[in-house]
Amino acid sequence: MLNLASNLSTCLGFLACQACTDCLKSTLKQQVRLSYILFDGVFVFLAIAITYWLSGVLSSTGWIATVLRDYVHCPADQGLSCLGVSSVYRISLALVIFHIFILLFLCMRNGCSKVFNEEVWPFKVLFVVVATVGLFFLSNSFFEVYSKVAMGFSFVFLIFQVIMIIDLFYLWGAIWIEKYDEGQSCYMYLLIISTVVLYAGTLYWTVMSFKWFGGCGIGTFANTTNLVFIILNAGLIFLGVNPSGSLLTSAAVSCYSTYLIWSGLSNMDEACNALALEESTTIFHLVFGLVFIITSLVYVSVGDSDSSTGQIAVAKGALADKEPLQNDPDLEERMITRLRNYELKAYEGNSFIYFHLIMLFACCYVAMLLTNWGKPVISGQAFFQFQASGLSMWIKVVASWITMALYTWTLIAPRVFPDRDFN
Numbered sequence: 001m002l003n004l005a006s007n008l009s010t011c012l013g014f015l016a017c018q019a020c021t022d023c024l025k026s027t028l029k030q031q032v033r034l035s036y037i038l039f040d041g042v043f044v045f046l047a048i049a050i051t052y053w054l055s056g057v058l059s060s061t062g063w064i065a066t067v068l069r070d071y072v073h074c075p076a077d078q079g080l081s082c083l084g085v086s087s088v089y090r091i092s093l094a095l096v097i098f099h100i101f102i103l104l105f106l107c108m109r110n111g112c113s114k115v116f117n118e119e120v121w122p123f124k125v126l127f128v129v130v131a132t133v134g135l136f137f138l139s140n141s142f143f144e145v146y147s148k149v150a151m152g153f154s155f156v157f158l159i160f161q162v163i164m165i166i167d168l169f170y171l172w173g174a175i176w177i178e179k180y181d182e183g184q185s186c187y188m189y190l191l192i193i194s195t196v197v198l199y200a201g202t203l204y205w206t207v208m209s210f211k212w213f214g215g216c217g218i219g220t221f222a223n224t225t226n227l228v229f230i231i232l233n234a235g236l237i238f239l240g241v242n243p244s245g246s247l248l249t250s251a252a253v254s255c256y257s258t259y260l261i262w263s264g265l266s267n268m269d270e271a272c273n274a275l276a277l278e279e280s281t282t283i284f285h286l287v288f289g290l291v292f293i294i295t296s297l298v299y300v301s302v303g304d305s306d307s308s309t310g311q312i313a314v315a316k317g318a319l320a321d322k323e324p325l326q327n328d329p330d331l332e333e334r335m336i337t338r339l340r341n342y343e344l345k346a347y348e349g350n351s352f353i354y355f356h357l358i359m360l361f362a363c364c365y366v367a368m369l370l371t372n373w374g375k376p377v378i379s380g381q382a383f384f385q386f387q388a389s390g391l392s393m394w395i396k397v398v399a400s401w402i403t404m405a406l407y408t409w410t411l412i413a414p415r416v417f418p419d420r421d422f423n
Helices: 002-024 028-059 062-072 076-106 111-118 121-135 140-181 186-213 217-238 247-265 279-302 311-320 322-327 329-348 351-371 390-416
Strands: none
Touching (some): 028 076, 028 111, 076 140, 140 247, 140 390, 186 217, 217 390, 247 279, 279 351
């Protein structure tokens, strides 16, 4: 037992060191993308802080109270909740406008694209702050329309997130199995323990979901469908239908799908939902929702190993030619020109455009996450930060079914179409 504990601690230490090393190896393109995730994250945290902690302080400030009354048109007796919900939509739209602004410069595909994408961060902060403040002078009726548009974009992002999570789980399983095949025995312990823990957690969560939401037909049907998928996918792994599949990947996908089922069914009314009045349910919704957003965006950001500027490769060449540079000043100038041209070449493609489009959709999705898919309605007379929503229930339950259907398809597709390359 002590030997097992020692091996596990060694493995965890090794993984931590490897993670730090991978972070240090990140390219400039990846660093820029991660900077935008952090940038947006700060404003999302500000929206959460206003909604749950700062509403009382801000709404008692004279000019803010005037804006809420005269422009936002908040009900006088619900200024705190109205300020929180209104802030979520306005910060979300400000970030959407910000990414549209960056996209316009990226479409120019020149030096301005590089400058506005990688530099001028103080201007970017000021831009979002001014946009957010300015949007408070628009009434909530405008944001009722925005919330409907954001729902459509958000569902697209949710499906994108599902695909990224499945791909990430595949990569997770493949890397650990490859490490074990290379002779690193500690990964055997990690594979076994992680798989057992994930399946045990999924089984417990499923049993409790039957208990919490079994009072109505939709709860029983959704949980039963999810359980059938879990058993089916595990069976396909045991039968070796897809050599690329692994029990670790299947367990992780099953746990994620079970979370979506739980998250959706927890929006049912009190007659069918034993968790309807639990405040911890809301916290769980928000925390895990944000974790999955960050995970999918970070995975997209670091998944591209190509450098956006080629600085590392060019720098190595420059160091190799250090002696000639001392004797030929023109060569140094040519190297600088070459480096600049290499940097601009990254903006001839569409990788950053695709990234900012994803971030735009993510900003819409954050608004839906923090308001539980538009509940409360922004134009209503009752504002509470997070209310049960039938729309949210069906979106998440359907997303869970899509998750399991997509994963099942990835397992059987190589057998259905043996002539196609699915690697």
